[in-house]
Amino acid sequence: MKFSTKAVHAGQSPDPSTGAVMTPVFLTSTYVQEGLGKNKGYEYSRVSNPTRTALEKNIAALENADEGMAFASGMAAEDAIFRLLNPGDHVIVTNDVYGGTYRIGKLVLENYGLQFDFVDTTVIDNIVKAYRPNTKMIFVETPTNPTMKITDLKAIAKFAKERKILSVVDNTFATPYLQRPLDIGIDVVIHSVTKYLNGHSDMLGGFVGTSNKKVIERLRFLQKATGGIMSPFDAWLCLRGTKTLAVRMRQHCESAMQIAEWLDAQKKVLKVNYPGLKHHPQHELAGKQMSGFGGMISFELGSLANAKKFLKAVRICALAESLGGVETLISHPATMTHASVPKADRIKNGVTDGLVRISVGIEDVEDIIDDLKQALAKIS
Numbered sequence: 001m002k003f004s005t006k007a008v009h010a011g012q013s014p015d016p017s018t019g020a021v022m023t024p025v026f027l028t029s030t031y032v033q034e035g036l037g038k039n040k041g042y043e044y045s046r047v048s049n050p051t052r053t054a055l056e057k058n059i060a061a062l063e064n065a066d067e068g069m070a071f072a073s074g075m076a077a078e079d080a081i082f083r084l085l086n087p088g089d090h091v092i093v094t095n096d097v098y099g100g101t102y103r104i105g106k107l108v109l110e111n112y113g114l115q116f117d118f119v120d121t122t123v124i125d126n127i128v129k130a131y132r133p134n135t136k137m138i139f140v141e142t143p144t145n146p147t148m149k150i151t152d153l154k155a156i157a158k159f160a161k162e163r164k165i166l167s168v169v170d171n172t173f174a175t176p177y178l179q180r181p182l183d184i185g186i187d188v189v190i191h192s193v194t195k196y197l198n199g200h201s202d203m204l205g206g207f208v209g210t211s212n213k214k215v216i217e218r219l220r221f222l223q224k225a226t227g228g229i230m231s232p233f234d235a236w237l238c239l240r241g242t243k244t245l246a247v248r249m250r251q252h253c254e255s256a257m258q259i260a261e262w263l264d265a266q267k268k269v270l271k272v273n274y275p276g277l278k279h280h281p282q283h284e285l286a287g288k289q290m291s292g293f294g295g296m297i298s299f300e301l302g303s304l305a306n307a308k309k310f311l312k313a314v315r316i317c318a319l320a321e322s323l324g325g326v327e328t329l330i331s332h333p334a335t336m337t338h339a340s341v342p343k344a345d346r347i348k349n350g351v352t353d354g355l356v357r358i359s360v361g362i363e364d365v366e367d368i369i370d371d372l373k374q375a376l377a378k379i380s
């Protein structure tokens with residue numbers, strides 16, 4: 001089956017009791033048992049729930065993973081991934097990751113004995129230098145949030161395989177429509193489902209997909225033991241979202257390309273980060289490992305004062321955290337998504353006070369550009 005057909009059908013079949021075409025929301029905490037140890041595959045909804053199962057199978061099919069697990073949020077998914085490790089283990093992470101990934105590593109899990117090193121994973125030499133005898137995992141985000149850097153996934157898979165460590169890719173920005181890390185040899189893929197997979201900014205969720213049997217077994221145990229699962233209603237909302245993932249992503253990509261080119265031509269915009277632009281440092285690599293350049297752009301306005309004025313002036317673009325919805329969202333990473341990252345590290349990674357991030361929605365692109373134009377006119 002091809003991608004869009006899987007997006008609409010994988011994991012779902014008409015309800016056998018009623019013929020309902022859409023998977024019902026199974027609002028139940030428990031399931032009647034025919035006898036001791038005899039059930040229909042479901043015992044208790046922390047362990048599994050039919051609506052959640054449908055979504056897990058659906059996204060797993062899109063990522064070409066043998067199995068998937070749906071969590072309450074992207075961070076709950078990341079928490080489960082890092083719990084695969086033991087105290088004393090070391091993780092190499094992309095330096096320009098979502099701020100929450102930095103926060104859970106440095107400010108939470110280092111207190112429990114894990115060690116995290118954040119390095120520029122676009123240069124493989126940096127990863128080789130960061131490797132220690134106790135390194136057990138490499139966690140890469142590509143494209144990165146918010147500076148849109150691209151890491152070579154083939155090189156990461158090779159590095160991890162040679163050292164027998166687990167490779168994990170946060171595929172939130174690209175989505176499986178544009179990039180499928182497991183096909184390239186990566187062990188585990190994770191998502192903030194909250195973003196493009198759901199696509200409508202009306203739920204929170206996380207996903208982990210893998211074909212590594214040992215990892216699946218341990219993650220299922222961790223889900224049951226710690227309970228950070230996705231609710232049936234959120235799973236149902238997301239099932240609606242994934243059905244239109246391909247058509248939404250095509251529009252996000254097309255509009256983002258036009259907006260990036262327009263921004264690039266504006267004198268008041270000092271720099272545009274978008275992998276689709278020829279001057280992006282990893283433009284060629286992005287073209288090889290992704291089938292499109294995505295809907296996320298960040299751009300430099302030179303100062304906090306300019307960013308503030310610009311963000312106050314936008315009308316159609318909504319000033320808000322998050323991304324990946326049908327509506328255009330605009331944000332200020334330094335004070336919003338990346339506020340947990342120490343200032344010196346943040347600036348070194350390109351997350352300056354003048355950087356603005358835009359998640360391009362599926363509105364008419366002319367209206368988005370007009371909005372950006374009138375907001376840009378307000379700054380000096």
Ligand SMILES: Cc1ncc(COP(=O)(O)O)c(C=O)c1O
Nearest residue numbers: 073074075098145172192194205
């Ligand atoms: C790339 C990336 N990964 C993970 C997360 C965390 O996901 P959630 O907000 O669903 O917990 C986010 C949230 O913005 C993100 O952008």
